[in-house]
């Protein structure tokens with residue numbers, strides 16, 4: 149394990165940014181968000197960012213291709229420029245797990261090369277949680293907030309920050325910082341983990357379980373009469389999908405710039421009435437069907453297709469942001485699982 153005095157954190161950020169682009173969560177109007185590091189920017193004291201870290205690999209909008217036409221000739225241009233290595237610092241355990249969920253979507257055949265390219269160039273430095281919120285329930289999905297996944301895991305104590313490399317990429321990053329960081333034993337980290345686990349044991353959603361969900365209850369859950377009352381007040385605003393680190397619906401459109409065609413991809417939401425609209429119409433014509441789709445996908449379809457892994461990481465963002473206070477916890481409490 150490596151250690152750095154907290155007073156040296158700006159020097160560490162500067163050293164990383166000298167070699168690669170560095171992103172870190174900073175305070176901003178409306179809540180913390182990831183920004184590119186420049187001198188003077190400091191790590192937020194907030195637990196998590198308003199928007200998740202998925203933008204780094206699956207951005208809200210991206211240009212996929214351009215087409216130039218001259219007579220009957222069409223030139224296809226690949227506009228990708230994401231060839232530089234980058235580091236994302238301060239990713240919480242929930243968001244760190246979301247990457248392995250997104251990998252199961254974008255890195256299976258046919259591989260999404262745009263996503264793959266960014267995954268290959270990105271190094272994740274995750275940051276263990278010290279003050280979980282009452283909306284956190286990552287432990288429901290087997291995530292340890294005190295020991296997050298990532299290329300490097302970091303633990304911040306009152307006076308120092310500790311690092312442990314977990315992948316080859318992580319080893320390389322720490323090797324480049326050897327002038328700043330020193331060897332340390334893990335006593336302080338172990339003590340912090342124990343203290344935070346006690347806090348997590350008292351969280352209001354501690355007893356929420358996935359009991360009653362999974363791939364083998366598909367028709368029972370699909371036909372449950374409770375979807376009607378659960379979905380009744382949903383505004384179909386899509387906020388829950390846009391703040392969610394694991395939601396991965398998108399739309400692809402062509403746009404005529406006047407000088408050619410740009411094909412772009414942007415996030416979409418299964419909560420929208422025109423989502424997956426096709427020539428024959430929309431397969432889900434009511435808000436009940438759209439609402440049911442979002443939660444069936446996370447709690448039943450995704451585990452059915454991915455060896456039991458659920459499509460939620462318990463980050464709590466949808467609990468905090470839904471304007472009508474509807475969320476996945478209420479769905480889990482109503483349709484299965486232990487009442488939390």
Ligand code: SF4
Pocket residue numbers: 388391392393394395446459460461462463464465466467476
């Ligand atoms: S469904 Fe809600 S709690 Fe689960 S990962 Fe998405 S935003 Fe977070």
Ligand code: SF4
Pocket residue numbers: 381382383384385386387388389419469470471472473474475
């Ligand atoms: S569940 Fe809430 S956040 Fe999601 S679409 Fe409905 S009203 Fe909007």
